[in-house]
Amino acid sequence: xxxxxxxxxxxxxxxxxxxxxxxxxxxxAERYHHRHPFHLLMHEGHxxxxxxxxxxxxxxYYQSRIPIKDAIILSRSEDANFRRAWRKRLADQDGDGGAGxxxxxxxxxxxxxxxxxxxxxxGEVLPGVRYAVDAYLALVERGTLLEAxxxxxxxxxxxxxIALRLDALRRHYPWLTNGLGYFEARxxxxxxxxxxxxxxxxxHARTREEQELAVRALTRKCELLWAQLDALYFAYVQPGxxxxxxxxxxxx
Amino acid sequence: xxxxxxxxxxxxxxxxxxxxxxxxxxxxAERYHHRHPFHLLMHEGHxxxxxxxxxxxxxxYYQSRIPIKDAIILSRSEDANFRRAWRKRLADQDGDGGAGxxxxxxxxxxxxxxxxxxxxxxGEVLPGVRYAVDAYLALVERGTLLEAxxxxxxxxxxxxxIALRLDALRRHYPWLTNGLGYFEARxxxxxxxxxxxxxxxxxHARTREEQELAVRALTRKCELLWAQLDALYFAYVQPGxxxxxxxxxxxx
Numbered sequence: 001x002x003x004x005x006x007x008x009x010x011x012x013x014x015x016x017x018x019x020x021x022x023x024x025x026x027x028x029a030e031r032y033h034h035r036h037p038f039h040l041l042m043h044e045g046h047x048x049x050x051x052x053x054x055x056x057x058x059x060x061y062y063q064s065r066i067p068i069k070d071a072i073i074l075s076r077s078e079d080a081n082f083r084r085a086w087r088k089r090l091a092d093q094d095g096d097g098g099a100g101x102x103x104x105x106x107x108x109x110x111x112x113x114x115x116x117x118x119x120x121x122x123g124e125v126l127p128g129v130r131y132a133v134d135a136y137l138a139l140v141e142r143g144t145l146l147e148a149x150x151x152x153x154x155x156x157x158x159x160x161x162i163a164l165r166l167d168a169l170r171r172h173y174p175w176l177t178n179g180l181g182y183f184e185a186r187x188x189x190x191x192x193x194x195x196x197x198x199x200x201x202x203x204h205a206r207t208r209e210e211q212e213l214a215v216r217a218l219t220r221k222c223e224l225l226w227a228q229l230d231a232l233y234f235a236y237v238q239p240g241x242x243x244x245x246x247x248x249x250x251x252x
Numbered sequence: 253x254x255x256x257x258x259x260x261x262x263x264x265x266x267x268x269x270x271x272x273x274x275x276x277x278x279x280x281a282e283r284y285h286h287r288h289p290f291h292l293l294m295h296e297g298h299x300x301x302x303x304x305x306x307x308x309x310x311x312x313y314y315q316s317r318i319p320i321k322d323a324i325i326l327s328r329s330e331d332a333n334f335r336r337a338w339r340k341r342l343a344d345q346d347g348d349g350g351a352g353x354x355x356x357x358x359x360x361x362x363x364x365x366x367x368x369x370x371x372x373x374x375g376e377v378l379p380g381v382r383y384a385v386d387a388y389l390a391l392v393e394r395g396t397l398l399e400a401x402x403x404x405x406x407x408x409x410x411x412x413x414i415a416l417r418l419d420a421l422r423r424h425y426p427w428l429t430n431g432l433g434y435f436e437a438r439x440x441x442x443x444x445x446x447x448x449x450x451x452x453x454x455x456h457a458r459t460r461e462e463q464e465l466a467v468r469a470l471t472r473k474c475e476l477l478w479a480q481l482d483a484l485y486f487a488y489v490q491p492g493x494x495x496x497x498x499x500x501x502x503x504x
Contacts, residue, residue, distance in 0.1 A: 067332070067335055068327050068328075068330070071335070074319070074327075075323035075324045078320070080346045080347070080355075084347060084348075087342055087343070090326070090339055094332045094336050095336060100332070103332075
C-alpha cells in the first residue's frame with residue numbers, strides 16, 4: 001500500500017522547499033511520538049517514579065545507538081563538507097570536552113534513582129524497544145544515504161516536544177529537575193540539526209520519487225520512536241507485564 | 253601458511269606489552285612501504301614530476317577513504333570513550349576549523365601541477381590502487397573491531413618515514429615545498445594515534461590468539477599499502493603502461 005501510494009504520487013511534480021517542509025510537518029503532526037499515550041501520561045504528571053525509571057532505562061538503549069547511527073551515516077558519505085557538519089552530532093552525543101548527550105541521559109536516569117551501571121549494561125531493556133532501535137540502524141545502513149539523513153528529520157518536531165516536556169517534568173516530577181540537562185541541550189541542538197538535514201535532503205532529493213522516499217524514511221523513523229513507547233506502555237502502564245529479565249520497578 | 257603460523261603460535265603464552273610492540277615493529281621493519289622501490293626512487297630524487305603527479309592523484313583515493321574507514325570503526329564501537337578518542341582522526345582528516353588532511357593532500361597534488369577537480373573526481377585512479385584501498389574498508393567492516401583498530405598500527409612506523417620523506421621531498425623536488433603541510437601535520441598526529449591504538453589493542457587482545465589476529469591485521473594493512481605502490485610502479489615507472497582511462501602524465 002505504501003509502495004502503491006509512492007508510485008501514484010511519483011508522477012507528480014517536484015515539490016518546492018516549502019511544500020516539502022509542509023509534507024514532512026504533516027507526517028510529524030500525525031505520527032511523531034508527542035501524541036503517544038505514554039508521553040501524554042508523562043506530561044500530565046501521571047507516571048510513577050518506577051514508570052519513569054523504565055522509560056529512562058529503556059530509552060538509554062536508543063541514546064546509546066545514536067552515535068553508532070551517526071557514525072554509520074558518516075561512513076556512507078564521500079563528501080568531507082557533509083561529514084564535517086554531521087560530526088557535530090557525534091560530539092553532541094559523546095561529548096566534546098564537557099558532558100555529551102549520553103552522559104546527560106545517564107544523569108537523568110540517576111535522577112530517577114537508578115544506578116548508572118544498571119542502565120549502561122542495557123541488560124534489562126525490553127525486546128520491543130531493542131527491535132525498534134535496531135531497525136533504525138538497519139534503516140541507515142541499508143537504505144540510501146538520502147533515506148538515512150531524512151530519517152533524522154524528526155528533529156524538526158523535537159524542539160516543541162522538548163520545551164513542553166521540560167515544563168511538564170519540572171512541574172510534575174520536581175525530583176527530576178537535576179537530571180534535565182539532556183533536554184536543555186537538545187533545545188538548541190535539535191533545530192540546528194534539523195535545519196542542516198532538511199536543506200541537505202531538499203538539495204539531494206532531485207526528483208519527486210526521491211522526495212517521496214525521504215517522506216517515507218521520516219515516517220519509518222516516527223514509527224520506530226512510537227513502537228518504543230508502545231513497548232513501554234504495554235509493559236509498565238497497562239496491563240503491565242514486563243517479560244522475564246526486563247526491568248521491574250521496585251515501586252510498582 | 254599464515255593460518256598455520258597463527259595456529260602454531262596460538263598455543264604460546266600471552267605477550268607482554270613490550271613483546272607485542274616488538275612483534276609489531278618487526279612486521280613493520282619487513283613489510284611497511286618505506287621499503288617499496290617506488291618510495292626509494294622518490295626519496296633518492298629519481299621520480300619525474302609526472303610520476304609524482306600519478307602518486308599524488310592515486311594516493312588521494314586512499315586519503316579520501318580514510319575518514320570513511322574511521323567512521324566505520326566509530327560505528328562499530330559501543331564505548332563512548334573509545335569513540336571520543338577515535339573521533340580525533342575524523343577531525344584530523346576532514347578538518348576542524350582549519351584545513352584537514354584531505355585538503356592538505358589536495359594542496360600537495362596542486363603543487364605537482366594537477367587540477368584539484370581532476371584529483372577529487374578519482375576518475376583516473378588505477379584499478380589496482382582502488383582494489384587495495386577497498387580491501388582496507390572491507391577489513392575494518394568485516395573483521396573484528398580488534399583487527400580494525402590493529403590495522404591502523406602502521407602509524408607506529410609513519411613518523412620515521414614521514415621525517416625522511418619531508419627531507420627528501422624538500423631537497424629533490426623544491427617545487428613541492430608549498431604542498432607539504434599534510435606530512436608536517438602527520439609528524440605529530442601519527443605517533444599520538446599509534447600510541448592510543450597500541451594501548452587499546454594491548455588491552456583488548458586478551459589471549460595470544462587475539463594478539464596474533466592483531467599482528468595479522470597489521471600485516472594485511474602493510475600489504476595493502478605496498479600493493480598501491482606496486483600498481484603505481486608498474487604503471488608509471490617501468491615498464492609503464494597505465495590501463496586505458498587511468499591518469500597519464502603529460503610529461504612522460
